[in-house]
Amino acid sequence: MNAPDTATPLRVYVVEDDDDLREDIVLLLGNAGFDVRGLPDAPAFYKAHALAPCEVAVLDIGLHGEDGLSLAAQLRASGPVGIVMASARGAVEERIEALRRGADVYMVKPVHIEELAATIRMLGSRVRAVMQPQAPATRPDAAAAAVAPAPAWRLAEGDWVLRDPAGRQLKLTTNERALLASLMGTGGQVVNRDDLLLGVGGDLREADPKRLDVIVSRLRRKARQAGMQLPLHVVRGAGYQFVP
Template identity: 35%
Template sequence: MASVLVIEDDDRIRLSLLLALDEEGFDANGAGTAEEGLHRQRRHPADVVMVDLMLPGLDGFECIRELRRSDDVPVLVLSARDATQDVVRALEAGADDYVVKPVPTEELAARLRALQRRVRTPAPPVSSWTFGELAVRPDAAEVTLGGEPVAVTRTEFRLLCELAEHAGRVLSRQQLLQRVWGYDVGDERLVDVHVGRLRQKIELDPRNPRHLVTVRGMGYKLQP
């Protein structure tokens, strides 16, 4: 049974989410503040963390950043804020997915299961891919640039592996949403922001990428 930590300050919403997720087969636990959630996650790590952005004390953005300093647990943002700048800020902070309230319980459960499946998915049957100074080792869950390790999240790593496995081929945003996030339909901003985060980590000049390039009107590819 997958465990979910729900960090939501509204007691009514938090209880409603916990009950709904329990009915969907999750082991759901809650926290009313970012500080409480971070403490709980350190002591009893959940498989997936769900975070609201408008929290007292540390807000959701800072909560995600704090999580990412020591934990690569999948993070889903559930927020009433739907502005593009909020979506981008949350994803750049390290969130894996962003869902706008209100959302049907079935859809929310499906997204959480997709996040959990990505954690359990085995690595591709290759030992490594090399692209100049960039090396990707799926068997060791490792990325290096010029021999130095690069810290990436699980979602970033899966995205990089998917592109490496199809090096030289263009993958559309919808193909990447399906293969990396497990969504038949989803917000393409998830792909764009994660590609941008990857470029910051694996490109010597992210504004003029040599490895992870955009093919206008089509999608992205990793140069062989």
């Protein structure tokens, strides 16, 4: 996704299978100044998002076919995006599950359109701050360079971007961000798999033991494609460590 122009309206997709309700929300959000599109189900969303990624998605939970919870989890793994979950169900357990699956905000229907618009603006501003490219750093003079610390691996942009010592950048998903935050704050110490699973929101009672391996494999592949040599190591029988 290219860095957005902050002068352009936020692109918002509303995924709702009730035709009348979807049309009403699209109309009202359009009047509020958003570039908004209504979609009836997950397949239509995936197609639209692949062609023109949205910055904020408003998802109904009770969709036909793939439900909103599954859609939120898939969308969250794709990169920075604001996710508003809307449902007529308001039990605490359902709110927690939606947040665990990737939603930023859970709203109970009927949703007040002004509250929804304010929530979208807040999430959209956060997403654009993450996606905005950094201004090039000014070149230090010789004296400053002599005392400056050596460049290091670090998390930036609210921990959504990994930077290597050469200045290359890698945008992170929620799971990748949580994994690296757990590892990079230990000074190179080994972190066991259970602690890492908890860090990425796993339930140790139901966790797939291969989940961490999948996250790490995907992260390494992305890093290689970005020209980065990721110093993320597996310590057999113990866990993982991040040692530059």
